[in-house]
Amino acid sequence: MEIRLENIQKKFSSVVAVHDMNIRIKDGSLTGLLGPSGCGKSTTLFMIAGLYAPTAGNIFFGDEAVTLLPPEKRGIGLVFQNYALYPHMTVLKNILFPLENMKIPKKEALKMAEEMADIVQIRDLLDRKPSQLSGGQQQRVAIARALVKKARVLLLDEPLSNLDARLRLETREEIRRIQKETGITTIYVTHDQEEAMSITDDIVLMDKGWIQQQDSPQQMYLNPGNQFTAEFLGNPPVNIIDGKITDSVLVVCGEKLCGFDGVEDQPVVVGIRPEAVLIGNGDIKASVRLIEIVGKDKIISLDLKGCLIRAIVSLDYDCNVEELLSFSVKHSGVFLFDKTTGARIKGFAS
Amino acid sequence: MSIIEGRNTARGTVAAWVYLLPALIIISVFVFYPLIMAFRMSMYESYNFYKNVGTGFGFASFKRVLCDSDFHIAVKNTLFLSFVAMPVSIIISLVIALLISSIKKFQALFQTFFFLPYVTSVIAVGIVFRWLFHSNYGLINYFLGLFHIHPVAWLNNPKTTIYALAIYYIWGNLAFNTIILLVGVQNIPKMYYNAARVDGAKWGKIIFRITLPQLSPTIIFLTIVGFIASFKVYNEVYALFGDLGGAANSAYTIVFYIYRTFYGAGRMHIAAAAAVILFVAILCITIIQMLVSKKFVHYK
Amino acid sequence: MEVVEDIKDKSPRHRGAKIIIYAVLVFGSFWMLLPFVWMILTSLKSLQEAISVPPVWFPSKPLWSNYQKALSVAPFGRYFLNTVIVSSVNTVLTIIVTILAAFSFARLKFVGKNLLFTLILASMMVPGEMLIIQNYVTVAKLGWIDSYAALIVPWIASPFYIFLLRQYFMQIPDQLYYAARVDGCRDFKYLWKVMVPNAKNTIVTIGILNFVASWNAFLWPLLVTNKERMRVLTIGLTEFTNEAGSDVHLQMAAATFIILPMIIVYIILRPYIIEGVSRSGIKG
Structure with a gap:
């Protein structure tokens, strides 16, 4: 089921939560709605779910306009941040509840619920109460309840935020597996870029109620459309430094970094991915200010005439603080942005 | 006065007892002492309270109470209040609370109206009800007349006095029940309603499958409190029927019986026996309800 | 959201x-x-x-x-004054006794604390009606019949209020207490400077509810007052009703006289009262 949002706007009294939004979500895809808290992503999800009415604009499921259709008529499944499992019902009753409302005969409903329980692998938990389940198990029940009515669209609102780090990894793989298995169009709201990058087919990035970019995770990372996107994706984050273009050469802190053809002379904001800083390869000199070990990587902060640039190297790379290193930058990992609008300025390697 | 955490020191103990002293003296003299004395009094056949001596130790007083036809009326009326009036009051309150919570405009206004009886004197409003119930001039009979129902001698006919009492009791209890239920409804997390809507539950279904189960602890709480309160009804009787408890004592409740026996008739030991019976009854009901509710109620 | x-x-x-x-x-x-x-x-x-x-x-x-007539038939002014005195003094004393006891249970450590607290909790189960018989005798023996003391003193220590405030006091973090102790603040000062201001809302609630309950009290004042000059409004009203018999309009005037102050209090303090009742579940 393809989903389209056309010129969607949402106001809460006088505050605009979502501005003029146009997106298309491909049938069968797992799309992430990504952004910092308060960016309007949950509001967008709730509009798609039918819990909020948009102030303006239209929502289509396929060719059907569903803008003002109540949630139960949209054929959606929604997994809430806190799961919202009915605490007084057993797991089975929770899963049966939507079917009961659709007046599906008991026997058939039971069969459907059990099938669903098998898919999310909670068959042995059916008689328990939600309070007796772990966070991950509750999550599965919530997904089962959302999907059991043969939903056309699955909506997930920050589904992993209540889980601990380890379980989060496991569960997100699980969500991916269930989505692939059922082939259902899925929208996944999260504020965690890593989470979005790792499991989605497509990301819609939002900030302050505006769409920043919609792209595949890889494209978005490699080819950010603006400064916000570049900064939001990636860990360790992109280096942001002031620079300028003179004679098609990017100059940062008085040091020539690399050539940029096709860009006029102007001051710019420069974004450099830490992995695009190639240490020991080149003739730009900088001293080591700080060395941090993060997991299996080492992050080296280089002091380039007062500008700090972080570079990422493997753990076994040996260096000391104060040591003078030479480096170069990989052109594909260097982005230029307009100083006032933050829009991407594209140029060619030279 | 310094106290080291985790350790009871002599000085600390003295200090703490000083803080407690006023409360302790009052509670000992006016709660614990009379409690013990009530048990003691009830065990005598006759009792001189000025000398605190009694004669004839045994269960005679209990027997007297249990055989007293006035006490039978009192028990019957009290049970009627507990098993009919109290549930009716809770059900009406439940409906009102659900209605108030389902609207947006004038919510506070209706809340104010329905809660008003909580702060007003049972006695003073009772005087007004006495007037509303008046056989000839009362507004209630006038309204009944509009539907061609013959006037009822609410307060004078021994057969109807209990209904008058029950109506007043229900009216007076709506305030407390409604407010507690309203808070209960408002405390149900919004997400369950959102989930239920996504799950396609209709209005009635949401009420019976989400709201009521979530409210069950509140309802049980009100039932327990209401049960105990209905066992202690007294002011309502006095307000509607005055000193004597209605035609042919027909509006007696257990507490009214206690009051009449000891203040009206000066038979302390009999009154004490009735009080002990009341105490045991309340204790049993509370325990039973707690056991039952543990089994059936959903607690978060 | x-x-x-x-x-x-x-x-x-x-x-x-x-x-x-x-x-x-x-x-x-x-x-x-x-x-x-x-x-x-x-x-x-x-x-x-x-x-x-x-x-x-x-x-x-x-x-x-x-209203003039009703007020002249019976000394309602005097009843009103009595009721105000009894309710106010009762409320002030109740608050003081409750604060001291709740503090002791919530914050101090002492021998016999658990036993004592259990006893106080248990006494909440006792119907007050069971106690009035002996209390009447006690008050009579103390020579308090027809005195303010009889109307006030037995009611200034409520196990329920003590329990309620203690629960609130328990929520005030221990660190505050330790910090105060380190700063050289004694228990008593800590109670008045830190705990009481923190628990202001709960104390106000207790005060209002106690005042309303005291204002509307009936059975006990009926027992311990005989003389007209010691009557409170509720008693005065019922006596007046019994005497004024058929003068319904005057009865209603008198009833208005006692109900109206509470309605006014209610309208002014409505949020406190409703919140207090719903939070504590105090049955009137």
Whole structure:
């Protein structure tokens, strides 16, 4: 089921939560709605779910306009941040509840619920109460309840935020597996870029109620459309430094970094991915200010005439603080942005 | 006065007892002492309270109470209040609370109206009800007349006095029940309603499958409190029927019986026996309800 | 997401439901308010109007003199003063006793604490009606019949209020206490400077509810006062009703006189009262 949002706007009294939004979500895809808290992503999800009415604009499921259709008529499944499992019902009753409302005969409903329980692998938990389940198990029940009515669209609102780090990894793989298995169009709201990058087919990035970019995770990372996107994706984050273009050469802190053809002379904001800083390869000199070990990587902060640039190297790379290193930058990992609008300025390697 | 955490020191103990002293003296003299004395009094056949001596130790007083036809009326009326009036009051309150919570405009206004009886004197409003119930001039009979129902001698006919009492009791209890239920409804997390809507539950279904189960602890709480309160009804009787408890004592409740026996008739030991019976009854009901509710109620 | 604007159901069926809901609530409110409205209306009627059949809703000319008459038949001014004194003193003492006891249970460590607390909790189960017999005897022996002491003293230590405030005190973090101790703050000062201001809302709630309960108290004042000059409003009103017999309009004037102050208190302090009742579940 393809989903389209056309010129969607949402106001809460006088505050605009979502501005003029146009997106298309491909049938069968797992799309992430990504952004910092308060960016309007949950509001967008709730509009798609039918819990909020948009102030303006239209929502289509396929060719059907569903803008003002109540949630139960949209054929959606929604997994809430806190799961919202009915605490007084057993797991089975929770899963049966939507079917009961659709007046599906008991026997058939039971069969459907059990099938669903098998898919999310909670068959042995059916008689328990939600309070007796772990966070991950509750999550599965919530997904089962959302999907059991043969939903056309699955909506997930920050589904992993209540889980601990380890379980989060496991569960997100699980969500991916269930989505692939059922082939259902899925929208996944999260504020965690890593989470979005790792499991989605497509990301819609939002900030302050505006769409920043919609792209595949890889494209978005490699080819950010603006400064916000570049900064939001990636860990360790992109280096942001002031620079300028003179004679098609990017100059940062008085040091020539690399050539940029096709860009006029102007001051710019420069974004450099830490992995695009190639240490020991080149003739730009900088001293080591700080060395941090993060997991299996080492992050080296280089002091380039007062500008700090972080570079990422493997753990076994040996260096000391104060040591003078030479480096170069990989052109594909260097982005230029307009100083006032933050829009991407594209140029060619030279 | 310094106290080291985790350790009871002599000085600390003295200090703490000083803080407690006023409360302790009052509670000992006016709660614990009379409690013990009530048990003691009830065990005598006759009792001189000025000398605190009694004669004839045994269960005679209990027997007297249990055989007293006035006490039978009192028990019957009290049970009627507990098993009919109290549930009716809770059900009406439940409906009102659900209605108030389902609207947006004038919510506070209706809340104010329905809660008003909580702060007003049972006695003073009772005087007004006495007037509303008046056989000839009362507004209630006038309204009944509009539907061609013959006037009822609410307060004078021994057969109807209990209904008058029950109506007043229900009216007076709506305030407390409604407010507690309203808070209960408002405390149900919004997400369950959102989930239920996504799950396609209709209005009635949401009420019976989400709201009521979530409210069950509140309802049980009100039932327990209401049960105990209905066992202690007294002011309502006095307000509607005055000193004597209605035609042919027909509006007696257990507490009214206690009051009449000891203040009206000066038979302390009999009154004490009735009080002990009341105490045991309340204790049993509370325990039973707690056991039952543990089994059936959903607690978060 | 805090602000929720549901998709509004604009179907006629839904609108019909809304109308029914409001209609039921208005109908219910009518019955809740009727006694008060009727009381005030009747208090301004002449006796003929009050007892006319069918009833007359509005007095042709409001007779404010009914109030004068009612007040002159019985010393309601004196009753009013008594009630104010008893309720106020009772409330102040209750708050002090409650604060001290709750502090002791919540914060201090001492021998016998658990036993004592259990006893106090258990005493909440005892119906007060069971105690009045001996309490009456006690008060009589103390020679307190027809005195303010009899009306006030037995009621200034409520196990329930102590429990309620103790629960609140328990929520105040221990660190505050340790910090204060390190700063050289003694227990007593800590109680008044830190705990009491923190628990202000709960204490106000206890005060209001105690005041209302005291104002409306009936059975106990009935027992321990015989002389007219010691009566409180509720007793005065019932005595007056019994004596004034058929003068309904004057009865209603007297009833208004005792109900109105509480309605005014209610209107002013409504949020406190409603919040207090709903939080503590105090049955009136």
